[in-house]
Amino acid sequence: MPKLGMEPIRRAALVKATIAEIGEVGSLDVTVSRIARRAGVSSALAHHYFGAKEDLLVAAMRHILATYGRGVRAALAGATTPRARIAAILHASFAADNFEPAVIAAWLNFYVHAQGNAAARRLLNVYHRRLRSNLVHALRPLVGEAAADHAETLAALIDGLYIRQALDAGPDGQRAEARVAAVLDRMLEIAR
Amino acid sequence: MPKLGMEPIRRAALVKATIAEIGEVGSLDVTVSRIARRAGVSSALAHHYFGAKEDLLVAAMRHILATYGRGVRAALAGATTPRARIAAILHASFAADNFEPAVIAAWLNFYVHAQGNAAARRLLNVYHRRLRSNLVHALRPLVGEAAADHAETLAALIDGLYIRQALDAGPDGQRAEARVAAVLDRMLEIAR
C-alpha cells in the first residue's frame, strides 16, 4: 500500500490536524496520539516525521504565520496609495483564513507558548517586526515622525481585537476591521 | 508546631506561589508539587485546601481579578469628571500591581485557559463586563450614542497593549497608558 512521496502529504496532514486539535482542546495540552489519529496515522509516524512534539507545534505555528504572511503580501500587492496599504494589512489580518476559530485558538496559544519557548518566540518576533514594519512604512508618508508611534497603537489594537474575538461571541472580521479603520481615520484627521 | 488558623495563611501563600510559578514557567503547565514547595508546604496540603489543581488555578485568577478590581474602584473613587473617570480606569489597568511580569503572564494564560474552562470563563466575563460597563458609563456623557462602540475599542486596545508588554521588552505602564489616552483624546475631539 505504501506509495512513495508520502512525506509532504503526511506533514501537511499532521500540521492541519495539530491546528484542528488545538482549536478543539483550546490549549497546547494536546497529545501526539490524538493529533496522529485525526490525521489518520499512528503516533509513531508523527514522531518519525517531526521528531519531538515541540517540533510539530512549531511547524503548526510556522504554517499559520506563513499563511498570514502570504495573505498580507497578496493584499499589499494590489494597493497603490499609503492608505490603501494600511487597509490591505487590516483586511489580511482579519481575513477569513486567520479568523477561523481553530486558527484563532492556535494563535492565542502560540502567543503564550512564545513566552517559554525560544523557537516560538523567534517566529512570533518575525511576525511582530514585519507587521510593525509594514505599518510604519505605510504610515510614514501620511503622518511622518509619528508613524512608529501610531504603528504600535494599531498593532496593539489589532491584537486586542483578535483576542476578544477568540473569547467573546463568534468572530466578526468586518467589525474588527472597521473598528481599527475608525481609529486610523482619527489619527489621519489630526495629522492632516 | 501546628498553630491554629493556618488556613487563610496557607491559601494566600499557595495562591501567591501559583502566580509566581506561572510567571516563571510561562504557562499553566505548572505542577502542584512545585507550587507547594515554593509555598513551603507539601503537595498534599495544597490538595487538602484547594481540592483539585484546577481550583488552585481559579483561585489565583480570582485573586488577580480581585486585586485589579480593588485598584479600579480606588482610582474611580477620586474621579469627579467623566474624563477623569476614564483616566482612572486606564491608570488602574496599567498600575504597577497588575503589571508585574508574573501577573502579566498569569493574565495571559488565564485568557487562554478561559477558552476551555467554564469557571475561568465566567470570571473573565465578569471582568470584561465590568470594564466595559465602567468605560461606557464614563464615555456616555462625552460621546453619547457612540459610547458602546468606543468602549469596545478602548477595551481591545488595553488588552492588546497588555499582551505586547508580556512578549516584547520590559513592561512600561506609563507608555501604554499614554497611548490609550492619545486614542481617547482623538475620539473626544471628533465628538466635540
Place this chain on the structure above:
DNA sequence: GTTTTTGTTGATTGACGAGTCAATCAAAGT
C-alpha cells in the same frame, strides 16, 4: 532477485504528575 530505501505501526518503556490515604503531631475543648 536481492538489496536498499521509504512508509508505517503495535508494543513497550520510562518518566512524571495528580490525587488519595493512613498516620502523626499538637493544640483546644471538656
Place this chain on the structure above:
DNA sequence: ACTTTGATTGACTCGTCAATCAACAAAAAC
C-alpha cells in the same frame, strides 16, 4: 486525662503520554 479537631506529610496508586524500537510491507534501485 482524653478526645476531638486542624495541620501536615511521606508514601503510594493510577493514569497518561512522549518517545523508542523492532518489525513488516512495498516500491525502487541495482
